[in-house]
Amino acid sequence: MSEINFDKPFMPFDGMVEKLRSKHLTINNDIDKKLLRILLKDYGYSFIINGYKHPFTHKDVNGNEFFNDNVSVQDIYNMYFIDSTLSELLFKNALHVENKLKATLGYIIAEEYGVDSNLDSDSSYLNSDNYTDNGKSSNVLGKIRSKISNPYSSSRLLKHYKTSKNHIPPWILVQSLTFGELIRYYKIQEEDVKTKVVNNFLPCKEQDVANTKALFISSLELLRCFRNSAAHSSPIYFFDPYTDEKNTNEKILPKKELIKFLGPNIFNNNFDPRIKNFGRKDLYGVMLVLILLLNTLQGRAFLRDLQNFNNTLQDETFTNIEYLKYSHLPSEYIQRLENARKHLEENILWQIL
Structure with a gap:
């Protein structure tokens, strides 16, 4: 049997260091080498190097990749630090939106259809008659019902209700749903239920409901x-959410509606027009969505945390400039977000009483 020459054979840490040196990464002394070994040991070559090298590399005429002049190990670590810290901050606030959606949807479903979770009952809030028949309802409801019928449910909360209560109200059931399942559950609601949910986040006039719903689901x-992406520790500075997904045009944030809620200054920029859908399906777009959907106190806290984080960075450092460039974040993105939040509070959120 012939021996296989594997594309990616095992390589010891010293070999990785020499490989990076041959690619012109600046390793001047033992301190650089020690830092590099720590990064390789703690994070792995694929994650720390392949994940954060992109702003610092180029290819020669033969297609071989090299680091740009004077790129150091510290530059790569700084890129990782900025990206991972920002990712944690955004992720924390995304959870606030997810939790609010669970609370809102659970409350409104109970208000509309009651709390009976008996799958054999006509009065069950999970009865298919309560949901729109959009071709996906049966599949979505089947998976949600299985969380009640499955005796081996992994949710401790559901287990508690199954063993100590005589029903599982909707505000408890939604706690067991993933964010994706929660969104799909929202999608199969009747239009009046969707309207109530949306108005809890983005109050709008009757004639604007359809457009606001489109903005809400895209968000x-x-x-x-x-x-x-963040939950799997993927780098977010080149975040492109729909690379492998279908119907991506339906998921890009509608610019007109964004401006209506957040004001025109969010897109007042001199960015390269080749950056397609700027602020509509990228990292900046995620920030705009958080400003849009967080409540007033959460939104203000989010901006404070962003500003505090930015204060720890030196605006003109090489790494920070490269990060803004590759993530397509405007240099004054925090000020834009603050202006957007102010516009939202003064023109929209006052309607929530």
Whole structure:
């Protein structure tokens, strides 16, 4: 049997260091080498190097990749630090939106259809008659019902209700749903239920309901994709949520509606027009969605945390400039977000009483 020459054979840490040196990464002394070994040991070559090298590399005429002049190990670590810290901050706030959606949807379903979870009862809030028949309802409801009928449910909360209560109210059931399942559950609701949910986040006039619903679902989908990416520790500076998904045009944030809620200054920029859908399906778009869907106190806290984080960085450092460039974040993105929040509070959120 012939021996296989594997594309990616095992390589010891010293070999990885020499490989990076041959690619012109600046390793001047033992301190650089020690830092590099720590990064390789703690994070792995694929994650820390392949994940954060992109702003610092180029290819020669033969297609071989090299680091740019004077790129150091510290530059790569700084890129990772900025990206991972920002990811944690955005992820925390995405959870606030997810939890509010659970609370809102659970409350409204109970208000509309009651709390009977008996799957054999006509009065059950999970009766298919309570949901729109959009071709996906039966599949979505089947998976949700299985959480009640499955005796081996992994949710401790559901187990508690199954063993100590005589029903599982909707505000408890939604707690067991993933963000993706929660969004799909929202999608199969009747239009009047959707309207009530949307108005809890984005109050709007009757003639604007359809457009606001489109903005709301696009916002949730973008946040879902970001949440999944961040939860798996993927670098977010080149976040592109719909690379492998279908019907992506339906999931891009509608620019007109964004401006209506957040004001025109969010897109007042001199960005390269080749950056397609700027602020509508990228990292900046995720930030806009958080400003849009967080409540007033959460939105203000989010902006404070962003500003505090930004204060720890030196605006003109090489790494920070490269991060803004590759993530397509405007240099004054925090000010834009603050203006958007102010516009939202003064023109929209006052309607929630």
